[in-house]
Amino acid sequence: MATDTPATDIVLYDIAFRQPFSASSSAPNPWKARYALNFKGIPYRTEWVDMLEIPDVRRRLEVPAARKHRDGSDYYTLPVLVDNTTGTKVGDSFDIAVYLSETYPDTGEAGDLFPVQSLDFACSSELAIFAPPLSERAEGVDKGVIRDYAHFNRNVDAVFSAHSALMGSGMQFDPARAPLIRAEFERRAGMRWEDMMVHAGPREKILASLCEALAPLAELFQRDHSGPFLLGRRASHADFIVGGWLRMQSVTLPDEEWAQVKSWHGGVFAKLHDALQKLSEGVIRASSNR
Ligand SMILES: N[C@@H](CCC(=O)N[C@@H](CS)C(=O)NCC(=O)O)C(=O)O
Numbered sequence: 001m002a003t004d005t006p007a008t009d010i011v012l013y014d015i016a017f018r019q020p021f022s023a024s025s026s027a028p029n030p031w032k033a034r035y036a037l038n039f040k041g042i043p044y045r046t047e048w049v050d051m052l053e054i055p056d057v058r059r060r061l062e063v064p065a066a067r068k069h070r071d072g073s074d075y076y077t078l079p080v081l082v083d084n085t086t087g088t089k090v091g092d093s094f095d096i097a098v099y100l101s102e103t104y105p106d107t108g109e110a111g112d113l114f115p116v117q118s119l120d121f122a123c124s125s126e127l128a129i130f131a132p133p134l135s136e137r138a139e140g141v142d143k144g145v146i147r148d149y150a151h152f153n154r155n156v157d158a159v160f161s162a163h164s165a166l167m168g169s170g171m172q173f174d175p176a177r178a179p180l181i182r183a184e185f186e187r188r189a190g191m192r193w194e195d196m197m198v199h200a201g202p203r204e205k206i207l208a209s210l211c212e213a214l215a216p217l218a219e220l221f222q223r224d225h226s227g228p229f230l231l232g233r234r235a236s237h238a239d240f241i242v243g244g245w246l247r248m249q250s251v252t253l254p255d256e257e258w259a260q261v262k263s264w265h266g267g268v269f270a271k272l273h274d275a276l277q278k279l280s281e282g283v284i285r286a287s288s289n290r
Contacts, residue, residue, distance in 0.1 A: 008043045009084040013057060016048035017172045024172040026251035028160070028244035029093040030079040035240035036097040038279040041108040044081075051173075051181050054078055063091035066135055069188060092135035093244070094153050097237045098146060113237040116145050117230060119152040121217050123159045131158035153241050156217065160245040163210040165200030170252030207257060211264050217242070218265030221272065228271035235279070239272060246273040247280075 012033060017024035025031070037044050049057050055076040058065065065074035081096045082089050086103060090096045101113045123131075131154045133139070139150070173181050182193045189196055200206060226232035229239045246269055250258055262270035 008045050010037075010042060010044035011047055011082045011084070012037065012044050013047045013049055013061075013078050013080040013082070015054070015078050016050050016174070018174045021046075021048045024251060026167075026171065026248045027078065028248045029077070031244035031247045032093040032237075032240045033079040033081060033096040035243055035276060035279045036100055036113055036237060038281065039108060039110050039113065039235060039240070040100055040104055041110075042100065042104055049078060050177060052177070052184060058091065061089055063089050066092045067132060094150060095135050097240070101237075110235065113240075114145050114149055115231065115234070115236050117148075117236065117238070119148045119220070119230075119238055121152055121155050121220055123155045123162075123213060127158045127162045127213060128155070129158075130162035131155070132161060149237055149241075152238055156241050156245065159210070159213045159217070160248075162213070163206050165197060166203060166206050166210065166257070167248055167252040169197055170254065172251065203257070207260060210261075214269070215265060218268045221268040222266065227268070228275040235275075239276070240279075242269070243272060243276045243279075247276075 012030065014021075014025060014030040014034070015027045017026060034046075047057075055065075055074070058076040058080060061080060061082065063080050065076045067075035067077055069075045077091075079093050079096060080089060080091045081099070083099075083103070088099065088103070090099045097113050105112070134150055134154055168185075185196070186193055191199065220230055221227065224230070224232035229235045246261075249261055250273060253261065262273070
């Protein structure tokens with residue numbers, strides 16, 4: 001596990017791909033949390049965790065698994081946020097955003113992470129099955145606006161997860177660790193890495209399907225033409241939910257495919273991704289020694 005300077009009381013645990021970690025960092029859920037932290041302007045440092053060490057790290061932190069594997073066993077994931085100023089540990093990106101909003105309501109100039117807005121984006125029922133479960137808290141929150149964001153999170157996750165074969169092959173693991181990490185993915189899927197890619201079908205077809213599935217989401221971004229965010233010039237956690245997946249695509253897709261994604265639907269996703277560069281600085285600055 002590697003630690004970035006500077007030392008602060010708040011630690012974000014993220015997946016270490018290959019060096020430099022800041023450039024290869026491409027797991028969408030840690031990115032959602034990072035954007036939320038940077039939006040609030042809250043100082044923190046990043047702990048980079050090897051993917052195969054996530055279970056140990058989470059057990060050591062005593063943060064229960066947030067997901068289950070298909071065989072029912074615990075699926076340990078990141079991000080985890082440890083806030084030593086309040087003695088709180090949060091093990092889910094959505095819960096982290098809610099925690100930051102509640103614990104640091106007056107921090108940052110940009111305002112609340114969860115402004116009221118209409119987030120009526122629902123993916124098709126075929127894609128809905130790909131949505132990873134949300135945390136108990138996100139499933140159960142009773143506040144109207146947070147519930148809307150949780151619903152949005154689930155639907156955005158479903159669309160991108162259903163097309164994750166596009167990104168899987170481009171994940172930039174440390175070459176020394178890649179065979180072990182691939183073996184772990186093979187164990188989970190019950191098939192060889194190469195077969196997973198073949199099984200998913202031709203890339204052009206997956207790209208076309210993703211483009212179509214993103215059309216209603218793009219429409220939401222086109223409601224306010226002052227852009228680049230859903231609420232025009234004002235960012236919110238909904239933008240970070242989409243932005244986390246765009247970050248993954250920007251790192252893992254071949255250049256020509258990423259260029260295609262950026263050209264879809266009037267370039268709304270390109271504009272969002274570009275605007276979020278400003279909120280990526282935390283990791284880039286904190287990792288400048290790498
Ligand atoms: N609902 C959780 C999902 C977290 C999640 O699935 N994290 C992925 C990275 S985006 C992970 O840690 N994967 C590790 C693995 O597959 O071993 C959240 O929002 O934090």
